[in-house]
Amino acid sequence: MSSDLAVTRRLGYLLKHAQLRLAELAEPLYAPLGVTGRQLALLTLFGDGPALSQQEGAARLGIDRTTMVALVDELEDKDLVRREVAPGDRRKRLVTLTAEGERVRAAGEDATRQAESRLLERLGEDDAERLRAALHRVVRGE
Amino acid sequence: MSSDLAVTRRLGYLLKHAQLRLAELAEPLYAPLGVTGRQLALLTLFGDGPALSQQEGAARLGIDRTTMVALVDELEDKDLVRREVAPGDRRKRLVTLTAEGERVRAAGEDATRQAESRLLERLGEDDAERLRAALHRVVRGE
DNA sequence: TATTGTTATACTCTATAACTATA
């Protein structure tokens, strides 16, 4: 008989493996767009709402500002984003999507929606929404 | 206004950040035991049920067998586990806990319980249990 | 002086390939 903290009941295990399954479902859908899930997350971040500086973006994603430099470099090399000097503070670079970047972002969001649906397909709509809401509360600490 | 796929509503984002918050809560509790969360996960794995070989353990955790070698090395260096040649198949090494390993495992499970409680404290018992159950179904694909 | 972006560098985590011993 196994303890009620068997390794597969631990939240750490469940979160990690849910992430792995999601990545398995999503990456094949992202590949034809020529971007990784991580790159698409950046397009979603910078394509949504008022333009953010690199550092503001890094803070939202919980990554280091030096990591952000490399990620923006990748997207810039693919002509999906542009760096623009922020009016009013010449130290900051606002990251904005190119027309192509916007196209990839939109296609990527469709792919994300599909992958998430497949991940959650066993749950039914209500439970799926409850899962998302619960995670949201856990992450925001509310 | 933000899209309903704003980056903070994406499952990938939520899963990653839930993991980060859990690690922030748990690691300080594990530190006095002299082990990391990952090492404790191995103690939980090998301390539960019939003895597993390294490769069986790796399969359960979804990690590579070469990674398992290094992890078991760490635990063996700390005298928390032993490798034993499997009776009936001299190629296999069964990983078993030492008395000290068992002690650390038990203390670690208390710490895990505490950290998980704090992570989920905003949810209430029912929602917390529903979250765990939903993740379990998602991960097992049932 | 402090902050933004940047570069160089190092560390962790993980996987691939090749070896050994056993089956």
Next chain:
DNA sequence: TATAGTTATAGAGTATAACAATA
């Protein structure tokens, strides 16, 4: 021939420290 464990090595991903430009 195939499998379990091992070693060496290399590739991601990420962070720390130091520097230039700007505030």
